[in-house]
Amino acid sequence: MRTTYECIPCAFKQGINVAKSLNMEEKKLKTMIQEILKYLSKMDYAETTPPELAKVVYEIIYKYTEVEDPFKQSKEYYNKKLLTIQDDLKKYLKNHNDFDELLKFVISGNIIDFGAIHDLSEEEIFKTIENIEDNMLSIDHSSLMEKAVKNANSIFYIGDNCGEIVFDKLFISYLKDSYKINKIYFGVRGGPIINDITREDALETGINELAEIYDTGVKAPGVLLDNLKKDFKDKLFEADLVIAKGQGNFESLSSIKRDNMFFLFMAKCSVVADKLGVKEKSLICKKI
Amino acid sequence: MRTTYECIPCAFKQGINVAKSLNMEEKKLKTMIQEILKYLSKMDYAETTPPELAKVVYEIIYKYTEVEDPFKQSKEYYNKKLLTIQDDLKKYLKNHNDFDELLKFVISGNIIDFGAIHDLSEEEIFKTIENIEDNMLSIDHSSLMEKAVKNANSIFYIGDNCGEIVFDKLFISYLKDSYKINKIYFGVRGGPIINDITREDALETGINELAEIYDTGVKAPGVLLDNLKKDFKDKLFEADLVIAKGQGNFESLSSIKRDNMFFLFMAKCSVVADKLGVKEKSLICKKI
Numbered sequence: 205m206r207t208t209y210e211c212i213p214c215a216f217k218q219g220i221n222v223a224k225s226l227n228m229e230e231k232k233l234k235t236m237i238q239e240i241l242k243y244l245s246k247m248d249y250a251e252t253t254p255p256e257l258a259k260v261v262y263e264i265i266y267k268y269t270e271v272e273d274p275f276k277q278s279k280e281y282y283n284k285k286l287l288t289i290q291d292d293l294k295k296y297l298k299n300h301n302d303f304d305e306l307l308k309f310v311i312s313g314n315i316i317d318f319g320a321i322h323d324l325s326e327e328e329i330f331k332t333i334e335n336i337e338d339n340m341l342s343i344d345h346s347s348l349m350e351k352a353v354k355n356a357n358s359i360f361y362i363g364d365n366c367g368e369i370v371f372d373k374l375f376i377s378y379l380k381d382s383y384k385i386n387k388i389y390f391g392v393r394g395g396p397i398i399n400d401i402t403r404e405d406a407l408e409t410g411i412n413e414l415a416e417i418y419d420t421g422v423k424a425p426g427v428l429l430d431n432l433k434k435d436f437k438d439k440l441f442e443a444d445l446v447i448a449k450g451q452g453n454f455e456s457l458s459s460i461k462r463d464n465m466f467f468l469f470m471a472k473c474s475v476v477a478d479k480l481g482v483k484e485k486s487l488i489c490k491k492i
Numbered sequence: 493m494r495t496t497y498e499c500i501p502c503a504f505k506q507g508i509n510v511a512k513s514l515n516m517e518e519k520k521l522k523t524m525i526q527e528i529l530k531y532l533s534k535m536d537y538a539e540t541t542p543p544e545l546a547k548v549v550y551e552i553i554y555k556y557t558e559v560e561d562p563f564k565q566s567k568e569y570y571n572k573k574l575l576t577i578q579d580d581l582k583k584y585l586k587n588h589n590d591f592d593e594l595l596k597f598v599i600s601g602n603i604i605d606f607g608a609i610h611d612l613s614e615e616e617i618f619k620t621i622e623n624i625e626d627n628m629l630s631i632d633h634s635s636l637m638e639k640a641v642k643n644a645n646s647i648f649y650i651g652d653n654c655g656e657i658v659f660d661k662l663f664i665s666y667l668k669d670s671y672k673i674n675k676i677y678f679g680v681r682g683g684p685i686i687n688d689i690t691r692e693d694a695l696e697t698g699i700n701e702l703a704e705i706y707d708t709g710v711k712a713p714g715v716l717l718d719n720l721k722k723d724f725k726d727k728l729f730e731a732d733l734v735i736a737k738g739q740g741n742f743e744s745l746s747s748i749k750r751d752n753m754f755f756l757f758m759a760k761c762s763v764v765a766d767k768l769g770v771k772e773k774s775l776i777c778k779k780i
Contacts, residue, residue, distance in 0.1 A: 209508055212529070213508075234538065237497050245528075245530040245533055248522075249525075250522065
């Protein structure tokens with residue numbers, strides 16, 4: 205999907221918040237802001253996806269802040285936090301393993317806000333999972349997805365954020381144990397971008413024991429088809445089934461031309477919600 | 493006060509919302525957005541007040557939309573709506589006329605959101621007034637202001653929005669009846685800008701029967717000292733006491749060099765609230 209003008213203040217604000225958290229020197233900050241605005245004034249938003257927009261905004265921020273991975277600490281924290289409760293999460297899955305429940309479980313990983321603040325308690329994590337049980341999927345292609353999983357020999361699963369990846373790992377492990385899937389590939393970003401998973405972050409969680417990792421080669425919070433590493437692209441089209449987690453993957457891949465691809469995420473902003481004809485914060489399991 | 497980078501996405505978003513409500517043609521909208529972003533990338537936010545910023549953003553919007561006063565209908569609606577209940581508001585004032593209550597009454601005019609949606613009921617208006625009674629003034633220079641009103645021979649009262657002006661009119665009428673004030677001047681914007689009052693809007697409410705009207709000469713949602721009409725500026729410095737309503741007047745006049753000037757408003761955004769060291773939505777009666 206393409207951005208709209210409503211994505212512009214949002215991208216700007218998000219980027220600025222990162223810069224703010226790094227306590228930049230005022231003069232440098234001002235020059236950086238001017239460069240971001242100049243880029244925004246020149247780019248054609250109707251031809252740009254939100255992750256492409258974010259990619260450039262963050263490139264500018266990283267250039268001025270000279271911090272390669274401002275979310276490093278936060279990402280490690282969330283991965284570790286979720287790994288410490290992975291046995292409890294496994295137990296939960298044992299008792300909630302019909303396909304609808306599995307989907308809601310893995311989407312709840314996308315809901316928990318893995319922001320920069322280190323205050324996520326185990327109680328809050330389980331509360332999120334329990335609350336999601338009462339929610340309907342606003343777009344519900346779960347039975348189509350279940351059928352696709354049953355028939356898949358290979359799955360390309362594209363992850364989204366740190367922390368959330370532990371939910372993905374447990375879900376993938378469950379799929380491997382329960383269905384006749386020979387091969388699972390796991391997609392990550394090509395380098396640090398916001399709190400999205402890179403190869404390094406993925407290795408921390410041990411997901412490589414279950415799946416072969418492929419990275420996009422690009423530091424963008426999504427999968428930009430035009431700049432994609434060949435092996436990632438090959439797997440994206442070769443796999444029997446693609447499962448893409450999170451809004452950034454939907455934003456960048458919603459117009460891809462292939463069958464058997466499903467998006468699992470929470471529609472976190474009004475632009476995406478409007479595009480899908482659902483309310484903000486709706487839970488989505490959508491086939492394209 | 494000067495803008496911060498946080499004002500930039502806010503100004504952009506507000507401006508775009510107006511353009512959106514006018515159903516602009518897509519190509520024109522895009523060019524307009526690019527021009528706004530180009531201006532934002534070039535202006536020095538640390539040397540610009542929020543109303544100066546809004547002035548330019550709205551100039552660009554008006555140029556592209558070719559609508560001189562997009563809020564005209566809405567402004568008329570709110571003025572009329574409030575005028576139809578002015579007798580009830582007067583009755584309310586009769587029973588709530590200690591100085592603190594008077595102030596809260598007139599600030600409640602600044603709270604009601606006179607936006608573009610025509611759905612403000614009388615019930616909601618009185619609910620706002622009643623709710624404000626329970627609220628404290630977060631910055632409370634009311635006793636200083638009462639003293640200043642008692643000693644004033646002339647007052648320059650600078651208004652803010654349509655609809656709200658009916659509260660200002662009743663407050664001014666009360667001041668005239670209760671204190672020994674010979675002359676009241678009433679300040680308005682120099683031309684249509686958002687839902688702020690112009691001379692034309694002020695005349696609709698009959699406030700000219702109580703006060704002499706002066707306009708800034710500038711289409712900005714505040715009072716820009718550098719571009720001010722001489723007679724407005726003279727009165728601003730000659731009057732014994734100045735009362736300025738609304739956040740836009742505070743943003744543009746908070747660093748003015750004169751005694752006996754009070755700002756009455758609700759701190760509607762985090763930038764202003766932070767500057768004042770109060771929470772967002774705090775009620776303010778502040779002397780400078």
